[in-house]
Amino acid sequence: MKLVLVVAAALIDADGRVLIAQRPEGKTLAGLWEFPGGKLEPGERPEAALIRELHEELGITVKEACLAPLTFASHAYDDFHLLMPLYICRRWEGLAISKEGQNLKWVRPNKLRDYPMPAADIPLIPHLTGLL
Ligand code: 9L3
Ligand code: MG
Numbered sequence: 001m002k003l004v005l006v007v008a009a010a011l012i013d014a015d016g017r018v019l020i021a022q023r024p025e026g027k028t029l030a031g032l033w034e035f036p037g038g039k040l041e042p043g044e045r046p047e048a049a050l051i052r053e054l055h056e057e058l059g060i061t062v063k064e065a066c067l068a069p070l071t072f073a074s075h076a077y078d079d080f081h082l083l084m085p086l087y088i089c090r091r092w093e094g095l096a097i098s099k100e101g102q103n104l105k106w107v108r109p110n111k112l113r114d115y116p117m118p119a120a121d122i123p124l125i126p127h128l129t130g131l132l
Contacts, residue, residue, distance in 0.1 A: 001076065006084040007050045008037030008121075009062075010070065010128055011096065013106055018128060019096060020115060021057065022103040033105070033115035035086060035124065046085055054092070057100055061093040071127045075120035082120050086127070 011019040020033040038053040040046060047064045054062050066089055073084040098104050107115065109128040117125075 002080040004080045004082050005040040005046075006037060006082055006120075007040060007046045007053070007087070008035040008073070008084055008124075009050055009054060009067070009087050009089050010035055010124075011054075011058075011060075011092065012088060012090045015106075017106040017108055018112070019058075020105050020107055020112070020117075021098075022105075023118075024101050029118050031116070032118050034118055034121050037084070047087075050087060054089075057102070058096040058104075059094055059099050060096050062089055063091070066091040070131070071124060073120040073124055075118075075123075077119075084120055086124050088131070 019036065021036045022033050023029050023031065036054060036057050037050055040049040047067055050067060051062050051064065054060055067087040070086050070088045073082065073086060075082045096104065112125045112128070
């Protein structure tokens with residue numbers, strides 16, 4: 001089965017809330033709330049891919065030193081296997097805004113279950129509630 005490498009971030013604000021983004025209409029899994037991120041380009045390091053994606057999607061600038069690996073998501077969809085490390089990030093430059101038409105929400109980790117998420121993201125939630 002094809003392996004797809006994606007990288008995602010749990011951006012945590014000063015109040016301990018985490019940012020989730022709603023996948024827009026026209027994309028796969030539209031309407032579901034996810035930890036922001038995206039696919040690695042060929043040969044790209046995960047941290048570099050995440051910094052690029054967070055800048056493209058949210059307009060923020062993240063330093064690599066501010067990314068700490070937390071855990072991995074591994075999920076077999078029907079047509080591909082998704083492997084996705086999740087990084088914690090508490091510091092960045094700029095205000096996170098929607099650059100690609102996606103809705104954004106800052107949510108307490110214990111409220112994440114109120115938002116429908118992709119199957120790959122759901123097992124990540126306990127890692128965040130356990131951390132904060
Ligand atoms: N995906 C799942 N959870 C996430 C992210 C960032 C991505 N937190 C899945 C959705 C797609 C694939 O990874 O199947 C690639 O994402 P995108 O490039 O369509 O955003
Ligand atoms: Mg993305």
